[in-house]
Amino acid sequence: MKLTGAQAMIRCLELEGVEYVFGLPGGAILPTFDAVYDSKIKFILVRHEQGATHMADGYARATGRTGVVLVTSGPGATNTVTGLATAYMDSVPMVCITGQVATHAIGSDAFQEADVVGITRPVTKHNYLVKDVKDLPRIMKEAFYIANSGRPGPVLVDFPVDVSRQVTEFEYPKTVAIRGYHPNPPINMEQVKKAADLIMQAKRPVLYVGGGAVGSGAGKELLELVNKTGIPVTTTVLGLGVFPETHPSSLRMLGMHGTHYANYSVQNSDVLIAVGARFDDRVTGKIDKFAPHAKIVHVDIDPASISKTIKVDVSIVGDVKPVLKEFSKLLKDKRPQMKEWLAQIEVWKKKHPLKYDQSTEEILQEYVIDQVAKLTNHKAVVTTGVGQHQMWTAQWYQFESPRSMINSGGLGTMGYGFPSAIGAQLGRPNETVVCFDGDGSFQMTMCELVTASFYKIPVKIILLDNGHHGMVRQWQELFYRERYSASVLGPSNPDFLKIAEASGLFAKRVERKDEVIPGIKAVLAHAGPALLHCRVAKKENVYPMVPAGNALDQIIDMA
Amino acid sequence: MKHTVAVLVENSFGVLARVAGLFSARGFNIDSLAVGETHDPQISRMTIVAHGNDRVLEQIMKQLAKLIDVICVEDLKPEDMMERELVLVKVQANAATRNDIMQIVNTFRAKIVDVSQDTLTIEVTGGESKVDAMLELLQPFKLLEVVRTGTVAISRNSVLSVPAAEIVEPKRSAAAATQAAAPKKTKSKTKEISK
Incomplete structure (x- = not known):
């Protein structure tokens, strides 16, 4: 079958089973968009390319399937950089196709030319420049394979416009053979046994579980392991949901804004079992005081994650799911051995529960999230932007299933929440998708309101408007003598209700506490996309908090 | 280190x-x-x-x-490899100094590759310490230009071999109802570190 490069590109996507492509056209990618016109693939036209990457990312995190982005050269491509970096940091499978100027013009500073392969090299798992149309099917096959195997990540394919016009005999390969890529090394059973021995001897073990367990689809295996052994579990912000937070063995989230009891448990553990997590600084606090009494077992598919920031005692390189299965075989019920430990944890849980002021007249962010959680029965797919609202969502929603908390953990990309909700909703059309956003985060990508409205994507935005870059304000209050430099948004914020309505959304505003529950109900009951504008407390801080540079158990909390 | x-x-x-x-x-x-x-x-x-x-x-x-x-x-491993670097050195030389320079060159088994009225160009290969030692001795004659290739090295007893690419038939990772590709077991590029 003879096809142009552009037609071949779209054919590759069809053969990979791609359902949605997110993007925005432009000169150098026009031939490919002409081929999109003939395809059954559903194309989502965004208002800004960053939105396209976050949508593809949200789609991927909600489903486990590779998200796909199609944009033009130059500014189209550079606008994807934030989204690529977000996906790279959080190991999200994505294929991003960027137009490029014609091969003969590359390097000449042509119109809308940028060295996209060069620019995106540090923020992609791998990238390609297609120089010959004959290479295209192989490159696309490899791109999809690399993106969603091993430790997943974004792969970029830079596609010059002349190559997209060349004609080729199209044949899509069935197989890939990359001699420098071995995503699934065999699991070293001796290491697994060594780890199991260590865990069996432990008196104060803790499981510390991250996004790798979500990516591996290991929720069931984790639950089985914990039910069998009774080992308490804490998760990172990316691991939220992989273990039900209502389970008695759950310690909830650890780290800077984690629970007291998660952080105390980690600090007092004698064996810490890290599963698909990478000892991020927001998790460890001061690194040389992290889990000082613990031997550390680390299970990760990426060998480079092991002993990167924390020296590990037993490492297991491999996919989390089969490793947890092996653990379940080798380990026994540890509850009798952990009596004291579990009793101690119960004491911590009782003494330091997560809390907020229930009596105040103001609308507190925690209150809104708590109510949305109850009204959606903890079953919604949740996305967030970045900042205070993200941390409160992590604390108060109480996630029960994997892939239900979608947020930018590694890069901390403000503006991520709303477009990722659009992607998540497309991937899981029959579920309620709620985006908790802050007024700062939301304004970064709110141009996509019209995208949600045009395609009738029924996401529910809970906008927690405190008139500040709240997390910045919190740090300024605590560490910069209340000098609120450039963190005040209130006086310049637009009328969010009008913006939402002008974009075709159903919108409501709540300003009093007694309006909150009816407001949430109204928004959730609406069939299409909807926004609830909540005027919330301006000076509420996220607690507990481990200030940067403190050990994990040096926690400050509200009085 | x-x-x-x-x-x-x-x-x-x-x-x-x-x-x-x-x-x-x-x-x-x-x-x-x-x-x-x-x-x-x-x-x-x-x-x-x-x-x-x-x-x-x-x-x-x-x-x-x-x-x-x-x-x-x-x-x-240092004990199991040979490393060499090639260096070209242009040094100021005149009738009075040429012989002294050539003595140093001979001592280090280096070569004169070009001679002009007032320069000598020397080619030397060896490990880092040898090259550094020779440069130090040539310093007093005024070094005009030094070009180093950087070290190349090879192990004595083992061969760095290219593993054959394994052929994988990935599942369609973007398609609904399939999970991530699950390729067969493979050898990793570096040895697993166990402590």
């Missing part, structure tokens, strides 16, 4: 930039990097000399191995 790392890479567009970018992005220090095609024209070999503690070296090896275009990585 100094380490000499041998890396086999795909001889393709942009690989050097990937390797160099990795070192700069992660703050690793490169002392030298030499690269050239091997007997297989599809494969280039890099010799990277870097310094850092064991943890840094471990990360360098693992991060290199993680690059898709890197085929294999090996930390060459």
Whole structure:
């Protein structure tokens, strides 16, 4: 079958089973968009390319399937950089196709030319420049394979416009053979046994579980392991949901804004079992005081994650799911051995529960999230932007299933929440998708309101408007003598209700506490996309908090 | 501590930039990097000399191995390798000094490759210490230009071999109702570190 490069590109996507492509056209990618016109693939036209990457990312995190982005050269491509970096940091499978100027013009500073392969090299798992149309099917096959195997990540394919016009005999390969890529090394059973021995001897073990367990689809295996052994579990912000937070063995989230009891448990553990997590600084606090009494077992598919920031005692390189299965075989019920430990944890849980002021007249962010959680029965797919609202969502929603908390953990990309909700909703059309956003985060990508409205994507935005870059304000209050430099948004914020309505959304505003529950109900009951504008407390801080540079158990909390 | 790392890479567009970018992005220090095609024209070999503690070296090896275009990585053991560097040195020379310079050249088994009215160009190969020693002795005669290739190294007893690419038939990772590709078991590019 003879096809142009552009037609071949779209054919590759069809053969990979791609359902949605997110993007925005432009000169150098026009031939490919002409081929999109003939395809059954559903194309989502965004208002800004960053939105396209976050949508593809949200789609991927909600489903486990590779998200796909199609944009033009130059500014189209550079606008994807934030989204690529977000996906790279959080190991999200994505294929991003960027137009490029014609091969003969590359390097000449042509119109809308940028060295996209060069620019995106540090923020992609791998990238390609297609120089010959004959290479295209192989490159696309490899791109999809690399993106969603091993430790997943974004792969970029830079596609010059002349190559997209060349004609080729199209044949899509069935197989890939990359001699420098071995995503699934065999699991070293001796290491697994060594780890199991260590865990069996432990008196104060803790499981510390991250996004790798979500990516591996290991929720069931984790639950089985914990039910069998009774080992308490804490998760990172990316691991939220992989273990039900209502389970008695759950310690909830650890780290800077984690629970007291998660952080105390980690600090007092004698064996810490890290599963698909990478000892991020927001998790460890001061690194040389992290889990000082613990031997550390680390299970990760990426060998480079092991002993990167924390020296590990037993490492297991491999996919989390089969490793947890092996653990379940080798380990026994540890509850009798952990009596004291579990009793101690119960004491911590009782003494330091997560809390907020229930009596105040103001609308507190925690209150809104708590109510949305109850009204959606903890079953919604949740996305967030970045900042205070993200941390409160992590604390108060109480996630029960994997892939239900979608947020930018590694890069901390403000503006991520709303477009990722659009992607998540497309991937899981029959579920309620709620985006908790802050007024700062939301304004970064709110141009996509019209995208949600045009395609009738029924996401529910809970906008927690405190008139500040709240997390910045919190740090300024605590560490910069209340000098609120450039963190005040209130006086310049637009009328969010009008913006939402002008974009075709159903919108409501709540300003009093007694309006909150009816407001949430109204928004959730609406069939299409909807926004609830909540005027919330301006000076509420996220607690507990481990200030940067403190050990994990040096926690400050509200009085 | 100094380490000499041998890396086999795909001889393709942009690989050097990937390797160099990795070192700069992660703050690793490169002392030298030499690269050239091997007997297989599809494969280039890099010799990277870097310094850092064991943890840094471990990360360098693992991060290199993680690059898709890197085929294999090996930390060459000092006791089991030969390393050489080629250096061209242009030194000021006149009738009065020429003989003294040539004596130094002979002592180091270096070669004079060009002579002019007032310069001598010397070619020397050897390990780092030999080259440094000779440069030190030539210093008083005024060095005009020094060009170093960077170290290349090879192990005495083992061969850095290219693993055969395994053929994988991935599932359609973008399609509904399929999960991530589950390829067969493979050998990793660096040895698993167990402590």
